[in-house]
Amino acid sequence: MEGVIIGIESTAHTFSFGSVSTNGVLFPSQSSLFRPEEGGIHPREAADHHSDVTSELLNRVSNAEYFSWDSVVAIAFSQGPGLGPCLRVGASVARTLSTSLQVPLIGVNHCIAHIEVGRNQTGCDDPVLLYVSGGNTQVIARADGKYRVLGETLDIGIGNMLDKFARHNGIAFPGGPEVERLANNFTSEGWKSLDSVLLPYGVHGMDMAFSGILTSAIQRISDGHSLEEVCWSLQEHSFASCVEVAERALAHTGKNELLLGGGVACNERLREMSTIMCEERGSSCHWPEKQYCIDNGTMIAELGRRMLEAGISTELLDSAINPGLRTDNTSVIWH
Numbered sequence: 001m002e003g004v005i006i007g008i009e010s011t012a013h014t015f016s017f018g019s020v021s022t023n024g025v026l027f028p029s030q031s032s033l034f035r036p037e038e039g040g041i042h043p044r045e046a047a048d049h050h051s052d053v054t055s056e057l058l059n060r061v062s063n064a065e066y067f068s069w070d071s072v073v074a075i076a077f078s079q080g081p082g083l084g085p086c087l088r089v090g091a092s093v094a095r096t097l098s099t100s101l102q103v104p105l106i107g108v109n110h111c112i113a114h115i116e117v118g119r120n121q122t123g124c125d126d127p128v129l130l131y132v133s134g135g136n137t138q139v140i141a142r143a144d145g146k147y148r149v150l151g152e153t154l155d156i157g158i159g160n161m162l163d164k165f166a167r168h169n170g171i172a173f174p175g176g177p178e179v180e181r182l183a184n185n186f187t188s189e190g191w192k193s194l195d196s197v198l199l200p201y202g203v204h205g206m207d208m209a210f211s212g213i214l215t216s217a218i219q220r221i222s223d224g225h226s227l228e229e230v231c232w233s234l235q236e237h238s239f240a241s242c243v244e245v246a247e248r249a250l251a252h253t254g255k256n257e258l259l260l261g262g263g264v265a266c267n268e269r270l271r272e273m274s275t276i277m278c279e280e281r282g283s284s285c286h287w288p289e290k291q292y293c294i295d296n297g298t299m300i301a302e303l304g305r306r307m308l309e310a311g312i313s314t315e316l317l318d319s320a321i322n323p324g325l326r327t328d329n330t331s332v333i334w335h
């Protein structure tokens with residue numbers, strides 16, 4: 001019988017269980033998103049949310065038509081990077097399931113899971129990844145047995161920046177989709193000039209920065225610019241900085257596939273800008289379905305599957321969470 005790997009995601013706002021068959025067929029995740037009543041995400045409150053929804057999510061997993069506990073061959077979980085209290089909930093559930101089902105435990109690197117689920121879904125082989133999520137913004141490529149970080153944000157993640165701007169303007173978390181909707185409203189009647197609402201453009205070598213643009217965008221609202229106009233300008237400037245770094249990464253590595261990942265990769269304008277850049281240089285541009293861009297358990301299962309195939313699993317003693325795990329800390333020995 002074909003086996004199934006379960007993946008557990010709990011790095012931040014989302015608690016999620018997903019699965020993948022041993023031959024690589026992805027099954028949709030069962031997820032619950034923590035939405036703070038006010039302010040940003042408090043790690044302890046998010047962790048309490050994760051604990052509270054565990055049994056409901058597990059019931060939903062058990063009841064899925066395609067699922068049977070007998071077919072589970074391994075439990076993968078996000079070992080890092082992320083918020084300590086949140087990671088701990090996912091790791092505890094993973095250890096419990098692995099011990100009670102007597103199947104291997106696999107601690108995975110969350111950032112790399114975004115790459116592997118994208119490779120599974122799009123068929124691209126050796127991409128440069130533009131990883132744009134709430135807490136992370138990195139441009140990554142594989143070289144010499146590691147996924148190397150070629151450039152990254154020097155301060156906050158691009159999704160965090162969009163969420164904070166949105167929150168300042170009374171929009172609930174997650175703010176990114178609403179910023180996109182408002183920006184689309186602004187350009188619905190044709191292209192406008194950016195001249196009247198310029199914002200700082202934060203590219204430093206191969207790195208990016210988003211806190212300055214956030215402060216300026218908030219200031220533009222105080223100056224009397226419309227929310228729709230500033231949302232549009234914010235997207236144009238911040239996405240352009242990511243696409244610029246991604247383009248340089250393609251040029252330096254000689255690779256010719258760009259893969260988008262992370263929640264901000266749901267954004268149609270970012271996809272469009274990335275596609276234009278890739279077409280202009282004869283490269284291809286890819287992204288997974290939206291359900292696999294945002295944090296999800298299925299991507300954790302997919303990386304677990306590749307690691308299991310390569311003979312990697314995690315002993316209980318080595319299964320402590322690692323909130324500061326870096327993309328380039330993990331040896332990549334699978335294809």
Ligand code: AMP
Pocket residue numbers: 014132133134135158159160162163174175176177180262263264265266267268293294295
């Ligand atoms: P992740 O941390 O990968 O789960 O992604 C969550 C982040 O993605 C949040 O900061 C969201 O605001 C952001 N996000 C989700 N959808 C969109 C969108 N359509 N446009 C921009 N940002 C988005």
Ligand code: MG
Pocket residue numbers: 110114133134262263294295
């Ligand atoms: Mg993520």
